[in-house]
Amino acid sequence: MNEIASSPASPASSPRLACDSSRLIVFLAYPEMGLLDLTGAQTVFWAASKYMNARNLPGYTLHTASLAGGLMHTAEGLAVNTVALSDFDARTIDTLIAPGAPNILQAMNHSLDLVAWLAEASGKAKRTASVCSGTFLLAEAGLLEGRRAATHWLMCDMLKERYPAIEVDSDAIFVKQDAIWTSAGVSAGIDLALALVEEDCGREVALLVAREMVVFLKRPGGQAQYSQLLKSQTSESAAFDELHLWISHNLATENLTVETLAQQVQMSPRNFARVYKLKTGRTPAKAVEVLRVEAARRLLEESERNIDQISRLCGFGDEERMRLTFQRNLGVSPREYRSRFSR
Known part of the structure; x- marks a missing residue:
């Protein structure tokens, strides 16, 4: 799993060339991002690829990428190896995913170049998604104006105050608005990824992944994320x-x-x-x-x-x-x- 999701691509398998028509998923990495925000969704796509490949069908090619590449420390202290975003042609990316961070405003202020890259690349990629407070990165990139969006319920008021043009849905597990997907707190990234897999690969594969991960196959969004x-x-x-x-x-x-x-x-x-x-x-x-x-x-x-x-x-x-x-x-x-x- 770590090798698929996080290792830099070798020259023989450049990320510009997603082999066998597999869908290229790029996870955006930055200092102090949340580890589970990143790895929860990655595990869903990794497991889906197993089931798709067993049927001789293309699955997903996963990469964790940062502006400069190299080791990136998460908020929990674990370092994740990343490839450089310059290695990718955004037009070949199926899905860009921005994980959140416990202190998202501080992390975002230190990653404004990444936000600028996201603003440009999102218009070329097929889909853009966020996990938990990663919604703030999409908002700062101008991708959510006039749209409905979800984030961790503790941060909903802050999102409303900082970006008043966004319709913040404090109840949803995840929200799909055109090609933009946003999700609620931490583990909701798994729900979001399962929904993306269901859209790409069908309900049967998504259900197999959910069973393997011992989670519920969650729906087309809308269930309350908190009591x-x-x-x-x-x-x-x-x-x-x-x-x-x-x-x-x-x-x-x-x-x-x-x-x-x-x-x-x-x-x-x-x-x-x-x-x-x-x-x-x-x-x-x-x-x-x-x-x-x-x-x-x-x-x-x-x-x-x-x-x-x-x-x-x-x-x-x-x-x-x-x-x-x-x-x-x-x-x-x-x-x-x-x-x-x-x-």
Whole structure:
């Protein structure tokens, strides 16, 4: 794997010549990039090549490349051997992939020449993709203006603030917009790579790779990348942590009104509604709705209960009310969601 993904090409196998019509995948390397952002997706393409070659079909040629070539240290301390980007004709590249970095802004500021190369090469390559905070590299290169994009949920607000022309999807595992693909945090690069393999090689090969890596074959994007309850516990709404846990344990109760919630935190309904909106950015009613949708999603994915049962367990009351709530929040019905995401 390391030899395929990271070693400089020998003169006899120049990266300009992708043999047997295999798809050339180039991973962009820079100082302090995330190791799993890089290797997770690489392993998917490497495994897909095995299955394609076993069928006498072309797979992928993988290269990790930096501006100057040579050893590149990751954030975790492991050094990766890279080839020089000047070795490639961008017109022969099937997919450019930009991994993220834990401190992406600092890493990006030290890699502006790489961003400039990416801005030019992306227009010539067939596809361009990013893993985790690698979305910032695509954004800085001007590739995401007017487009929807995903990144790690902890960095969504920073991406919105820095690049207001981007429609940031904080819920998606990955997003495809024309020839630009972006993905969420770290391991979501595996989901992204599986989707690319499915597009290139078909669902059967992608499923074989997913089984080999002991991961789920994930979908055409759109599943939540984080828990709403977890998000609430990492924001300024910590004062309401116990309330959120209480709500999650009492979702079957239909009358989770402002008065009921205010009583739990020993506040007046009016003051509670005001303070809650100030601290969390959403009304109490919307918070209950979001937690109900999340609980229903989990049951649709993992249980065999019918939709009417799930609607009652999550406090929607009936299937129709749950359907309308799903359409409003997710743009799909519960049945469509189950058919797409059920395990």
